[in-house]
Amino acid sequence: MHDGSGRIHVQGLSKSFGQLPAVQNLTFTVHPGVVTGFLGPNGAGKTTALRMILGLVQPSSGTATINGLQFSELPNPAGVVGAVLDAHGFHPGRTANQHLLCYAAAMDVPDEQVDRALNLVGLKVAANRKIGSYSLGMRQRLALASALMGDPQILVLDEPANGLDPEGIAWLREFLKAFVAGGRTVLMSSHFLREIEHTADRLVVISRGHCVYDGHLDELRAAQSSRALVQASDPQQLTVKAQEAGFGVEFLPDGRLAVLGADSATVADLAAECGVALYGMRDERIDLEQLFFQLTNGQFSGGPNYGPSMPGQPPPPGQHGTTSTWGPGL
């Protein structure tokens, strides 16, 4: 029997296609009650990892379990996990209704589930239209309806926002938030942070097959949402003072200091306290897109108390009383 926890646990998962290491030693846990975004640039290995979780690709090494069991061991997989991996491949001559009735028969669930699923995804009005006339956004909704047919505890969605217009994305966000509010689980991939930043609570970020961030989105925002750039008369002394106050400091190539997670007023106070003169100051805010770029290019430099981003050096936010973890600086 599965443990009913609603958890997906990925441990040391790797997959190579010939010489190509598509996924490398991936370890993370997806928790119930929150939406977890699975983020990475094109080709990072997201789809391969999701397919391994769902038992569609055999890992080269490592394991992926859902409710404590591998997918193939789940006694009632459709009732545990619903998946959307591809919003294509529907028979264009069938209606959504017909498509889902086939699903119901194949999954041995009552036909009434068809109406329920169509209602849930807002496709009831188009239920008797041929799928060939559907927009990509409608196909995404139909794919989601298919995943919901078994009334699953967990949803695994590969790029579900792809093809949705802003209204569709807003709808998906509300749908997924309501889904997890009852204690269910969502793992959804995207290569576009903006697309999921208002939906996901937690993030697993991968780059070139490696995990580079696993933690709360809020924590990531806080980690490097701002820094103060200062030109100081005595950079060494100000560095010591800022570090004593708990801030990370970087030396920039132009001689300025970047005090991570601090604003210029705070740095001015610190400088005054240690008698260091400042010749120029600027607050810099880093938006999430830059943050994502830094993460996936190994340039992330942490926030308060984190050192510069040298491979093997940056302590993760998780080492400061949180649950985040870091992979190698790529």
Ligand SMILES: Nc1ncnc2c1ncn2[C@@H]1O[C@H](COP(=O)(O)OP(=O)(O)OP(=O)(O)O)[C@@H](O)[C@H]1O
């Ligand atoms: N069946 C396969 N055979 C050979 N190479 C593959 C196969 N599937 C994936 N790859 C390769 O593995 C790497 C990871 O691909 P994957 O589709 O998992 O990435 P992704 O993060 O989902 O990318 P995207 O966002 O573009 O879908 C890519 O270099 C891809 O070309």
